[in-house]
Amino acid sequence: MTTAVPDSRVPEAVHRRRWAILGVLMLSLLIVVLDNSILNVAIKTISTPAPTGLGATQSELEWAINAYTLVFAGLLFTAGLLGDRLGRKKVLLGGLVVFGAGSALAAFSGSPDQLIAFRALMGLGAAFVMPATLAVLMNVFEREEQPKAIGIWAGGVGLAIAIGPITGGVLLDHFWWGSVFLINVPIVVLALALMLWLVPDSRDPNPGRIDPVGVVLSVIGLVLLVYGIIKGGQLADFTDATVLATIGAGLAVLVAFVVFEKRSDHPSIDVTYFKNKVFSAAIGAIGLVFFALMGVTFFSVFYTQSVRGYSPLQTGLLMLPLAAAQLIFAPRARLVVDRFGNRATTTGGMLLIAAMLCAFAALEADTPIWLLEVIFFLMGTGMAHIMTPTSVVIMQALPREKAGSASALSNTFRQVGGALGIAVLGSVLSTAYRSGIESHLGSVPPGVRHTAGESIEATLGVAAKLGPRGDALVGPANDAFLHAMHVTALWGAGVALVGALVVALYLPGRPKERQPGQEEQELVPAGE
Structure with missing residues (x-):
């Protein structure tokens, strides 16, 4: 068997088609990320009463997002171990089938509770897809090509974030809300066919036991x-x-x-990995940045649609700069790392996100919309310069055979960080909104007063039912939401600053002159 380099374990036949394999892996990744980015645009529609939506409350919307996220995060590591044991390709195929079935069921949900349950099923499938894609990638690319491949892989996340809101907006303009889930099914079918044809199987020769x-x-x-x-x-x-x-x-x-x-x-998570401060800082940075960003994405949709009056499609187009920046800069972030090092690159990305979150706190109902576009673009730029270097650090910190475990840990912290961000920042938003609107709810019937104060959509929904009497609630609802958004954005900025401090203290600085052997020895013990 010929190999690309003397110590490679990648067969020549696999090495030749590695870029085609990366394309298939990105397609599989696409549906997992696409689903959440589509849902972000659809949450306002789902919150409207039937037949347009399901009449979901803000807490039910949070659970529709977090049911997926928590199952995803809770099973990622076990899914990674099963991939190591059974074969990454088999696990990928099974995960895609479950995800596709969950998507079809979610599309025809008859209540918020059903949607939450089927979103959990989708999370189960996604848990087996995400770590396997990165694990297969690490096993078809040589070490020197891994940073470039991971950069392209991360760019694929940006692509999914880019087309998700736009796709969701187009679907919601022409079809019912369930179409944002049904769109996953044909993508799953295509990914399954290409994977059976192109992707090789791989496994850990010494897999861990399930816990x-x-x-x-x-x-x-x-x-x-x-x-x-x-x-x-x-x-x-x-x-x-x-x-x-x-x-x-x-x-x-x-x-x-x-x-x-x-x-x-035989632990699910080998805590000895975290003895390596570089590894721990990179993992923590991912968790903190998604904590801040997922909360922002949650409230920005209500800002654009409820306060500014944009349609779902227009909202999707407005979010395009966030994704475009990731798509542009994620594959190139490794060049910045080569010049300035992981510490400066990632710290700069965190500080940029913190600054943009502070800028969110200055947005008003009549702020020129191009300012929001600039904020989104710079947030995407910051995220690209965080995700690529931290992903490389994490994936290269463990031996190739433990790629599934490293990928699962990275994605676990990303999902847990995002879930906590939606829960914590969503709760900050709810609490601040209720405190701002409560004094204006005197004309609302006592039986629905508490519900009317839960979110801007709840207030506007009650106002619509009250007819002319409810018109007086629209202005105070917008004002209360803007105040709540400002408070929430500043909380997110504080979290991003904590992340900047962590990476500034613990990530490595500018690479020293060609000491690849020494660098590898410093990182690998975290997985031993």
């Missing part, structure tokens, strides 16, 4: 924690006994999870 106790503890802990946070925002009272008990129980279960993992001889 069912760890999986159950992590999922229960995260669900309790997120439920408590969302409930606190819904009630606008984080001192409520139920809220405190649920959050406390979630934290206790997560502590039990960490203790169990440290003592287990």
